[in-house]
Amino acid sequence: MLTQPDGLLKYLTDASSLRLPQGHFIDGEFRRSRSGRSMQSEDPGRGEAFADFARGDADDIADAVSSSRKGFAVWRRTPPADRGRVLNRTAELIRQNAERLAIAECLDSGKPIGEARGDVSGAARTFEYYAGACDKLEGQVFPLPSGYVGFSQHEPVGVTAHIIPWNFPISTAARGMAPALAAGCSVIAKPAEQTPFTALLLAELLAQAGLPAGVCNVVTGTGVEAGAPLVAHTGIDHVTFTGSVATGAHVMRACAENVTRSVMELGGKSPVVVLDDCDFDAAIANVTGAIFEHAGQICSAGSRLVIEAGIHDRFVETLAKKAAAISLGHGLRSPDMGPVNSAAQRDKILGFLDRARERGAEFLAGGLAATAAESGKGYFIEPTIVASRPQDDELVQEEIFGPVLTVQKADDADHALHLANCTRFGLVAGVFTRDFSRAHQLARDIDAGQVYINEYFAGGIEVPFGGNKQSGFGREKGLEGLKSYCKTKSIAARIG
The missing domain is CATH 3.40.605.10 (Aldehyde Dehydrogenase; Chain A, domain 1)
Structure with a gap:
């Protein structure tokens, strides 16, 4: 050893x-x-x-x-x-x-x-x-x-x-x-x-x-x-x-x-559906991990927050504060979040963010390139949250493969289902609600190869994994x- x-x-x-x-x-x-x-x-x-x-x-x-x-x-x-x-x-x-x-x-x-x-x-x-x-x-x-x-x-x-x-x-x-x-x-x-x-x-x-x-x-x-x-x-x-x-x-x-x-x-553009009756603190923790683990470079990353209107304002405000507190650094220094994989990947992500600014997108957290504080080096992107975007927006439809969470505001659970299914991808999805019946209705109707209920990335090697639609x-x-x-x-x- x-x-x-x-x-x-x-x-x-x-x-x-x-x-x-x-x-x-x-x-x-x-x-x-x-x-x-x-x-x-x-x-x-x-x-x-x-x-x-x-x-x-x-x-x-x-x-x-x-x-x-x-x-x-x-x-x-x-x-x-x-x-x-x-x-x-x-x-x-x-x-x-x-x-x-x-x-x-x-x-x-x-x-x-x-x-x-x-x-x-x-x-x-x-x-x-x-x-x-x-x-x-x-x-x-x-x-x-x-x-x-x-x-x-x-x-x-x-x-x-x-x-x-x-x-x-x-x-x-x-x-x-x-x-x-x-x-x-x-x-x-x-x-x-x-x-x-x-x-x-x-x-x-x-x-x-x-x-x-x-x-x-x-x-x-x-x-x-x-x-x-x-x-x-x-x-x-x-x-x-x-x-x-x-x-x-x-x-x-x-x-x-x-x-x-x-x-x-x-790959995917996976939704995390958060309903008004969720366990608020657990949902915050899971949404954070779903997008910022490995700097969002996960095929099944929860890169879209589909949030019901009743808790939207409080949820995204809390989430933005949590994102701003995430530490960046070299992986061997055990930071909260490490770099993206390459200069090319960093520049690709920044291209998405620059175009979003040109379209008038509101950034609730992050949105810029960064380096490791201890060295001034590395390919880092700040943990980023973008306020509610329309269904046809590039940030909603395209896989960014970085630490970028796009918010989609839902009127109710039925509207949340519609938004969850609005892309060409269908890899995974997350659902957060205390209503077990509603959770399983959403799991049934969301077009994805795997659905997590009240814990994002739940499961393990025992659980089959793969996508629908253009997720493969x-x-x-x-x-x-x-x-x-x-x-x-x-x-x-x-x-x-």
């Missing part, structure tokens, strides 16, 4: 003791890119590079696919109980290496160290959960006429590609890789170029846990040079993608060329996520 004799802050100037890998993980070992090229990963809390990693391309992808096809031939024949033991050992190794993984995640993504530790813990739980599912994949017996027998069995889909986003690198890697491995598939992961390291470290831990060489490969690099050739490769049987609608559409077109299966999680299709997490990596074979026989 990693020791910290000098505390966390030593990694601000020297990340070498983390022993971060510099190569791809292919066929059970780290190796350089065939081209010999590398890239730098930037610490968004300082706006400075802190480590190098391999810059892969189609040649490296070809090596990974070849390795994965051989690995699949071995892994699919491995007894399910033995697969479960490997995943359980992986969960334990993640816990043993938790601090190293969390620090790497913090430096790579910018999120506060406490959030990174939570993500690592969740990754361990994910492997643990699917370890228990390996030997529970049971088929069905069909009620055929006398003289026939019919049954089904689940088979692994084959070589699976995983395009991992930069906002939750280890969490998203785990929620795709663990069920794929549990089902008997092999895995090729392509982490975002902004956050390459925890996927590589995870592959290393899987190998230490006994996963055969070739069953898990990781190729790092850009989306254009490594991601595109991966999803377009004829040796890929399934693609799991998490990212923007625009990029997801490109991935789907590539999958269509080879009729490759896919699961798409494409397919489900991850839970046993539904396991089914994504299985194909059903039906067998029928005449027996006399």
Whole structure:
């Protein structure tokens, strides 16, 4: 386990003791890119590079696919109980290496160290959960006429590609890789170029846990040079993608060329519906966390507050004060909120805010770029709340992916439902009310893949996750996520 004799802050100037890998993980070992090229990963809390990693391309992808096809031939024949033991050992190794993984995640993504530790813990739980599912994949017996027998069995889909986003690198890697491995598939992961390291470290831990060489490969690099050739490769049987609608559409077109299966999680513009009879303090705390955790860079962030008129004024006034009190700083310093992931992401968010000002939007809190007080560096955006905007406003309709909450004022619960469903997205939603019947009516009628009642982000790995409308299709997490990596074979026989 990693020791910290000098505390966390030593990694601000020297990340070498983390022993971060510099190569791809292919066929059970780290190796350089065939081209010999590398890239730098930037610490968004300082706006400075802190480590190098391999810059892969189609040649490296070809090596990974070849390795994965051989690995699949071995892994699919491995007894399910033995697969479960490997995943359980992986969960334990993640816990043993938790601090190293969390620090790497913090430096790579910018999120506060406490959030990174939570993500690592969740990754361990994910492997643990699917370890228990390996030997529970049971088929069905069909009620055929006398003289026939019919049954089904689940088979692994084959070589699976995983395009991992930069906002939750280890969490998203785990929620795709663990069920794929549990089902008997092999895995090729392509982490975002902004956050390459925890996927590589995870592959290393899987190998230490006994996963055969070739069953898990990781190729790092850009989306254009490594991601595109991966999803377009004829040796890929399934693609799991998490990212923007625009990029997801490109991935789907590539999958269509080879009729490759896919699961798409494409982001959201999720409403948090707060009714007059809510638990006021609990709703304030949850709305704050829903948008300002990881600086709002969460696909399921509660980025729209749909607030009933009776408590609107008091609620938004209280919320604005709470937002103004949020501390900003480098993730290793345990601030309330860390930076956004890159200069490009910061500038994209500021573009939304500048255009809103031009349209006359009222800012109740924040709205400007910032830097870390201790260093004057980093890519920060102030926690921002924008007063009630019309339904067709850009801040209501578009995913900003930053710490920006847009208010929508509702006349009553029926109007709140209409506003909740007013965008092209349908990932998640939150509902806050003491009226349990009304809560379930809203949960029934809101068009979203998941609805939280009286606690935003409620649930865990056991609960299926995925979107409707332009938030994508397919489900991850839970046993539904396991089914994504299985194909059903039906067998029928005449027996006399």
